[in-house]
Amino acid sequence: MAVVVFASLLGVSLGLVLLGRRGHAHASLRDYFVASRQFGSVLLFFLSVGESYSIGGLLGFPGGIYAHGVSFAVWFVGYMLMGMPIGYFLNPQVWRAARRYDALTLPDLFVGRFRHRPLELVVTLSAIVFLVPWGAMQFVGLGVALGGLGIGLSGWPLMAATGVLAFVYVALAGVRAPAYVSILKDILMIVAIVLVAVAVLHRVAPHDLAPGMAVVSGASTLTPEQERFAMSTIVFQGLGLFMSPLNMAFLFTARSARAIRRAQVGMPLYLFMFPALALVAMWARVDGPPLASPNDAFIGTARMLLPEPLIGVVAAGAALSGLVVLVGLCLTIGPLVSRNLLTGLSEAGQKRGAQCVTVGYLVFSVSAAILTTSLITRLNNLTYIGVTQFLPGVLAILFARRANPGAIALGILAGDALGCGLFLTATSVWDINVGLIGLVLNAAIAWGGTMLLPGPAPDERPATC
Amino acid sequence: MMSSLPWRLLVGLGVPFVGVVVCLPLVDKVPRYFFGMPAVLDWMFLWFGLTSACLAACWFLHDRTAPDEND
Numbered sequence: 001m002a003v004v005v006f007a008s009l010l011g012v013s014l015g016l017v018l019l020g021r022r023g024h025a026h027a028s029l030r031d032y033f034v035a036s037r038q039f040g041s042v043l044l045f046f047l048s049v050g051e052s053y054s055i056g057g058l059l060g061f062p063g064g065i066y067a068h069g070v071s072f073a074v075w076f077v078g079y080m081l082m083g084m085p086i087g088y089f090l091n092p093q094v095w096r097a098a099r100r101y102d103a104l105t106l107p108d109l110f111v112g113r114f115r116h117r118p119l120e121l122v123v124t125l126s127a128i129v130f131l132v133p134w135g136a137m138q139f140v141g142l143g144v145a146l147g148g149l150g151i152g153l154s155g156w157p158l159m160a161a162t163g164v165l166a167f168v169y170v171a172l173a174g175v176r177a178p179a180y181v182s183i184l185k186d187i188l189m190i191v192a193i194v195l196v197a198v199a200v201l202h203r204v205a206p207h208d209l210a211p212g213m214a215v216v217s218g219a220s221t222l223t224p225e226q227e228r229f230a231m232s233t234i235v236f237q238g239l240g241l242f243m244s245p246l247n248m249a250f251l252f253t254a255r256s257a258r259a260i261r262r263a264q265v266g267m268p269l270y271l272f273m274f275p276a277l278a279l280v281a282m283w284a285r286v287d288g289p290p291l292a293s294p295n296d297a298f299i300g301t302a303r304m305l306l307p308e309p310l311i312g313v314v315a316a317g318a319a320l321s322g323l324v325v326l327v328g329l330c331l332t333i334g335p336l337v338s339r340n341l342l343t344g345l346s347e348a349g350q351k352r353g354a355q356c357v358t359v360g361y362l363v364f365s366v367s368a369a370i371l372t373t374s375l376i377t378r379l380n381n382l383t384y385i386g387v388t389q390f391l392p393g394v395l396a397i398l399f400a401r402r403a404n405p406g407a408i409a410l411g412i413l414a415g416d417a418l419g420c421g422l423f424l425t426a427t428s429v430w431d432i433n434v435g436l437i438g439l440v441l442n443a444a445i446a447w448g449g450t451m452l453l454p455g456p457a458p459d460e461r462p463a464t465c
Numbered sequence: 466m467m468s469s470l471p472w473r474l475l476v477g478l479g480v481p482f483v484g485v486v487v488c489l490p491l492v493d494k495v496p497r498y499f500f501g502m503p504a505v506l507d508w509m510f511l512w513f514g515l516t517s518a519c520l521a522a523c524w525f526l527h528d529r530t531a532p533d534e535n536d
Contacts, residue, residue: 074505221505222493
C-alpha cells in the first residue's frame with residue numbers, strides 16, 4: 001500500500017512537470033534556465049525555501065539533535081533565520097544586476113560587470129567543485145530515507161530510477177520543473193512532519209521529554225565553545241544562504257525585485273515545522289526505537305508510528321525533496337559548463353550541452369553515492385565554506401565602482417583554501433567557524449587589492465573577455 | 466529627504482541580528498525547559514515569527530509602495 005501511495009504521488013509530480021511545460025515545449029535558453037524571469041512571489045517562495053524542507057533537513061536536523069542535542073539545533077535554524085533578512089535586502093539588488101547583465105548563472109554576473117576571463121573561470125570552477133558533492137548527497141539521503149521507511153526500494157536500482165526521473169524533469173520543463181514540483185514537495189513534507197509529530201504527541205507530552213533529554217544529551221545550555229561556534233556559524237552561513245549558485249539561479253527567475261521582497265517576508269515564518277522536527281528527534285532519543293544511525297531519527301519514528309499508507313506519503317515527500325534539489329543542481333551545473341566554462345557555443349548548443357552535462361552529472365552522483373559515501377559526506381560539509389566565498393565579489397558587483405577583478409579572484413581562492421584547509425585538518429581557531437575565517441581573508445584580499453590597484457569602472461571595462 | 470534605508474536596515478536586519486545572534490549567549494544562560502525544549506531553542510523558534518514581523522514592517526511601511534520597486 002505504501003508503494004502504491006508513493007508511486008501515485010510521484011505520478012502527480014510528473015503531471016505537474018507536464019503542466020509546467022505547457023506553452024514552453026520549445027523553450028529558449030532564457031526560458032529553460034530562468035523561466036524568462038517570469039516567476040511571481042509564490043513560485044519564487046517555494047523555490048527559495050526549498051532548502052528548509054529538504055532531505056538534509058528531514059534527516060540531518062533531527063539526526064543532529066539526536067546525536068548532539070541542543071547545540072546542533074541552535075545554529076541549524078539560526079543560519080536559515082539570519083539568512084532571510086539578509087536576502088530581503090541583498091537579493092533584489094542581485095536580481096537587478098542579473099537583469100542588467102542578462103545573467104543566467106552566477107558567473108554571468110561577474111562577466112557582465114568585469115569582463116575578466118580568469119575571474120569567470122575561478123567563479124565557475126569553484127561553483128562546480130562545491131556543488132558536485134551535493135548531488136551525490138541527495139542520492140545518499142534518498143537511500144537512507146526510502147530504505148528506512150521499508151517500502152521495498154533501496155540501493156542502486158532506486159538511485160538509478162531517481163536519476164532517470166531527474167533527467168526527465170530537466171529535459172521536459174527546465175527550471176519550471178523544480179518550481180512546480182516544489183509546491184507538492186513542501187505540502188507532502190509538512191503533512192509528513194505534522195503526522196509524525198501528532199503521533200508522538202499521542203504518546204507523550206512535550207514537557208515529559210525534558211528530564212530524559214537532559215540525561216541523554218547533557219546540559220540544556222551551550223558551553224562557551226559551542227556558543228562561539230553557533231554564533232559564528234549563524235553569521236557565516238546566514239551570509240552564504242543565498243550565495244549558492246543554485247539559489248542564485250532560482251533568484252534569477254523572479255519577475256521583479258518587488259516579487260523577491262514579497263516572497264522573503266514570509267520565509268522565516270515558513271520554518272514553523274522545525275519545532276515539530278525537534279520534538280520528534282527528542283522523543284526518538286528518549287523513548288524511541290533503537291536506531292542504526294542518528295539520521296534515522298525521523299524516518300525510524302515515522303515507520304514505527306504511522307500506518308502504511310501514510311508511510312507512502314512520507315516517502316514521496318522525501319523522494320521529491322531529493323528530486324527538486326537534484327533537478328535544480330542539474331540546471332545550475334549544466335550551464336556553468338556549457339556557457340561559462342566552454343565559451344562560444346550557440347544558445348541551442350548551450351542548452352544541448354547543459355543536458356549532456358546533466359546526464360554525466362547524474363551518473364557521477366549515483367556512482368559516488370554508492371561507491372564513496374563517506375568521502376562524499378565529508379566533501380559535502382565544504383559546500384557552505386566554498387559558496388559563501390562568492391559574497392565579497394557579489395558585494396563588489398553591487399556596490400564597488402572600481403573593484404579589482406584579479407583581487408576578487410585571488411580572494412575567492414584564498415578563502416576557499418583557508419576555510420577548506422582548516423576544516424579538512426580539523427584545526428580549530430577558538431571554535432570560530434572556519435569558513436568565516438576564510439571569508440575574512442577573502443574580503444581583506446579583495447578590498448586590499450582594490451585599494452592598491454583599483455579596477456576599471458563599469459563604463460571603462462573591456463568590450464569582451 | 467532622508468533616506469529610509471537606515472531604519473529599514475535597523476528594523477529588518479538589525480533587530481533580528483540582535484535577537485538571534487547577540488542575545489544567544491544571554492538566553493543560553495537560562496537552564497530551563499519550556500514546552501519540553503531548552504529555553505535557547507524556544508527563543509530561536511520565537512524568532513521565526515518575530516523576524517517575519519520585522520520584514521513585514523519594512524515591506525508594509527515602505528517597500529510595498531516605494532517607487533523604485535516597480536520593476
